[in-house]
Amino acid sequence: MLKALPLVFCLAGLALYTVLAGADFGAGFWQLVAGRGSYAERVREQAHRSMAPVWEANHVWLIFVLTVFWTAYPTVFGSIFSTLSVPLFIAAVGIILRGAAYALRSGTQKPLELRSIDMLFSIASLLTPFALGACAGAIASERVPAGNAVGDMFSSWLNPTSILVGVLAVATSAYLAAVYLAADAARLGDPELERAFRARALGSGLITGAIALGGLAVLHSDAHSLYHQLVAGDALSTLIASILAGSATLALVFARRFEPARYSAALAVSAIVAGWALARWPTLLPGLTVQQAAAPHDTLVTLVVAVLAGGAILFPSLALLFRLALTGRFDHAQAGPTRGAGRVLSASIPRLRSRVAVACLIAGVGLLNVAEAGWAHALGVASLFGFIVIGFLALVPGTLSREEALTRPEPDEPRGST
Amino acid sequence: MSALATALAPVHQQYLVEARQMQALSFVAHIPLVAFGISFPAMVLFVEWLYLRTGDPLYGTLARRWTRVVVALFAVGVITGTLLSFEMGLLWPNFTARFGSVFGLGFAIEGFSFFMEAIFIGIYVYGWDRLSPRAHLASGIPIIITGFTGSWMVISVNAWMNHPGGFQLRAGKVVDVHPLNALFGNSYLWHELVHMYIAGYIVSGFVVAAMYAFGRLRGRWGRYERTALAIPLTIAALAAPVQVLIGDWAARDVATTQPVKLAAIEGLAKTTRGAPEHLLGWYTEGQVKYGIEIPHALSLLAFHSWNAKVQGLDVVPPAQRPPVNIVRIAFQTMVGIGTLLALLGLGFLFVRIRRKRLPESAWFYRAVVLAGPLAVVALIAGWVTTEVGRQPWVVYRVMPTADAVTGASGIPVGYATLAVVYVLLACGVAWVLRRLSRAPLDIAPDQQGV
Known part of the structure; x- marks a missing residue:
């Protein structure tokens, strides 16, 4: 069977x-x-x-x-x-x-x-x-x-x-x-x-x-x-x-x-x-x-x-x-962003996020590259992933919003979408 | 008959090398697509999330345009991946026949993963105007999860081939099989998985950034392009230095689990205490010539100890050693490019944090244009290192590759056909990506009216 x-x-x-x-x-x-x-x-x-x-x-x-x-x-x-x-x-x-x-x-x-x-x-x-x-x-x-x-x-x-x-x-x-x-x-x-x-x-x-x-x-x-x-x-x-x-x-x-x-x-x-x-x-x-x-x-x-x-x-x-x-569809399509949209991205690099990211990096190096135990390596990898994700969230919005401020007068808004 | 039920008999195959090259060609075509598949949807989803949060139509446009790229690349990934599953039987029937019961489960789960990924890519793409915005964003999350689980399963099979376990071999028969233990109870799996996953983000991050950096050098530099460059480049810039740390971990695992592979990577002929490392050079007659020697560096890197004993190629007979120069050059290519990418990433982070803006030098953007293709080269070189470094074994120290190959004739014909098909496919993909990047929604002034 x-x-x-x-x-x-x-x-x-x-x-x-x-x-x-x-x-x-x-x-x-x-x-x-x-x-x-x-x-x-x-x-x-x-x-x-x-x-x-x-x-x-x-x-x-x-x-x-x-x-x-x-x-x-x-x-x-x-x-x-x-x-x-x-x-x-x-x-x-x-x-x-x-x-x-x-x-x-x-x-x-x-x-x-x-x-x-x-x-x-x-x-x-x-x-x-x-x-x-x-x-x-x-x-x-x-x-x-x-x-x-x-x-x-x-x-x-x-x-x-x-x-x-x-x-x-x-x-x-x-x-x-x-x-x-x-x-x-x-x-x-x-x-x-x-x-x-x-x-x-x-x-x-x-x-x-x-x-x-x-x-x-x-x-x-x-x-x-x-x-x-x-x-x-x-x-x-x-x-x-x-x-x-x-x-x-x-x-x-x-x-x-x-x-x-x-x-x-x-x-x-x-x-x-x-x-x-x-x-x-x-x-x-x-x-x-x-x-x-x-x-x-x-x-x-x-x-x-x-x-x-x-x-x-x-x-x-x-x-x-x-x-x-x-x-054809299974939900009422409502094009456009959700309610509560319109939040402006912060221009500065948030201090807390950057500090956490740096802490993750240091912990990651210690646990993955210095320590020998398997559990330490697992934690080290998790810390390094944390560094990438938190670092990304700390850096990216500011980049975008700053560019936004710089280029607002330019008439190069994207037209329409497919 | 009962013996047949466990394994097929090995045969002599005149075109073993061609069979291996055909397999390698299939991987070279597929792996970069995997790198995109596991990472690029996450970037698209992040942009869509920005759109929902800010209501800025620029992000909506960007997410939709990137989605088209995801679709085209996924379609090509599906077919190149299908070919790989055929080749399990077309090229290596004895490998699958003998060990399918041990590793096959990994591919079965991967099949489900792949299935879910295909379904949700269909829903995501088809649902752009048919789902509520939140539901649409949510429909993208399974794509990211299944992209990860799929690569996890495939790498668990690869890790098993490099560090086999979960079965016993008695009189040529595979007995006492525990597939879960073979696939997931394997210490070798984790560094490979993490190394590949991060490589996926580095490759797609630099490749996508390279496209927009190239545009910038040509004068296309609106807000749209800046956004499209900053997101992938920030991920790649953070991931590239981390990959150096992951690589250190991987090297130490290889040193203990596959000493002969490490010896081939470093061109270390004899077992040595306080072994040196050679940069560049050519391995011949038991030594690295024309290389730059760094004393004790290998012992230090592989075992974190000044005088650690590092096993050389001499621990196994010559017939059981991989081709040293291929492995060495591939490894040095990967590490060399990886280091340059990490430095480029650190440079970007420095400017971003200290000057609080994107870099402005044209040289930086020229470097990013180069970093895209180089990241793909490093990815392939990494796989060459681990797969050629495993030779002459298909299942490390259990089954020689020569015993796994098919007895069918006609391998050169298949190889030539596939090469032609893949060259055409590569041209087709380049053509369609160019079209997608040009045709609709373009906001650069010089592209108007196309």
Whole structure:
């Protein structure tokens, strides 16, 4: 039980990453195929605007999965990353380029700059889900043996199952993104964009479903045991759940019920992740079970406690972010400083603060650099931090206020703000 | 099979050096961004606090403009950091496979920290016009806290690699694992953490001040620029001299915990009582040539004693010694620059306190312009000292780096690809920062109409 718990966390993280970052990748897909002209610009702008506030948080799910996985199943992590080094490196480069595009987009001024950065973003948005999907296909079709780079460098991920899962990952991302963007457009009251993304959602949903069902034929010939598990074993229920949720999403999108469609689309994708895990249970890699691969007891206990405690802080914060991003605001904005503002900064250096700062410095040197005991060093460090903070508070306001007095007549007041 | 479950077998890797260089390149790109991530949000928040307190729109403008820089740099930090987590498996699968159960927890907690930081940066940025002013200021505080906890976790892993504990090795198997003890019960952690945290403030303080000092030399010197210079420069000026004191503490810890690293730092071939220290010079054939010798200085600095015995490189066989000149030059670069920065900081404090104003000499501002990039160089040099000084071990005296490396081929291809991507990324970041500094809200007369 304990040995499987981190795997459950990883799969949950993976499902969240697929759903949340998937929509983010898909937004890049729609930017790529938007074409040219002012209408295409609006599609691109909408795709960017919906994702910009949340992409980093969405993306960190992958980091969560990686770190929990290498702590709980280190050998499996090492085996996967050494055999699948090529597609994983491609995925990493894709992630770098996508993030760079987000960072650079804020500096663009001319349409050409914007277009080239959006192009870079879009290509990376296809590359990364395909490469990660190919890795999932490689693991699912038992092409990653335990050991340092024991599997084949190319055929492990360039094979029918990997390519199928890679393409499916791209299609799923596009589908998720279209549903999300249609919902966003509806919320913002833009019927034209809503129609556009609704059509895209319906189209890509049908195509994704067709790839998934047609893919069963690929699995039949290329990864027969996986196929067998999916159509006859424990994983059958998840396959059915995914088909039902996928059909329900299409119906909901058709009926313009975008909010519930977001959740059923997420459910359809999560069911695929769960199906993969159930089909392979209890092996992680050929000949290596969860039991054998799990880290020692103490590590697992500490990890589980850390994840639960982290989750208790994380989820409320995440809810806050999404609430803010989805509803536009969560508090009555009142621009400008608080009541009681208008205090003038003192021009002189406060004597008390400077004396305390100097005392902190002297104590710090004595405790850290002369004394030898550990507790003395701790106190010494605290004193030196005190010196920096109190010294800063003693010096800075006077600097600013003095400059203020010096330059008040100059007409160089800043204009407005963004 | 059960043996496989604990570790992967070491392999021969023709491109070990390239793998290490690729890792080093990834760190060189990421570490300066970390330095900004842990310190710059605090400065932004301080400026926002000034805005709320005084109602002066100048502070509001400054805080918003700096926020854009935080966002751009954080985005780049996210992706360069992601690459580092991939490289744990792409380059060093045996290291992670064998010891992931010991140190992995640090990264798992760091992952949460990073997650919280991303969430609250999103809230802070998105909330500028959507939250009440107080709520907005409060939403920035978790960014500062998580910036600290994140660096704490990563450094606890690094400290563990330098001073491993919390596990036993029996017949090549890691047993008796206590991750909390390994990560946080480690005496080596604390000086590293404090040294890095303060370095973060020095680097971002001098780099930001350098931007505005450069502007001043070009004639951009309104109230806005003075404010934007005074805040980071005051922090850096206070932190730089303190870093010298922290460095003394760090050196004494290294002397007792990693004597071979200290010997490499100083180019001390033989174990010596009352060991001298050499400034500059080149280590060859068991001695430092062309250096300036200061008698007894090493014993004095490392052990606070005139005649203390300092272990030399001869305490371990040649194969277990780090490359002396790289470590020595990196260390001297760090200390040399650190000393200059501390002197510059003291000079600033002197003028500020005695004359009750900012310095007026153009030479001072030229020095500040130089101090920005030099602070980054010192930061990198410090990491080179500690990481190359740890070689040839990835886990100090437990696992050689050569045993940790991947068996996959194609490292040179990955290295070249990454180098190209990072050069382009660096150009892109420089471009976007330039744009951000120019485009909107500029109040300097010569920038109007841009």
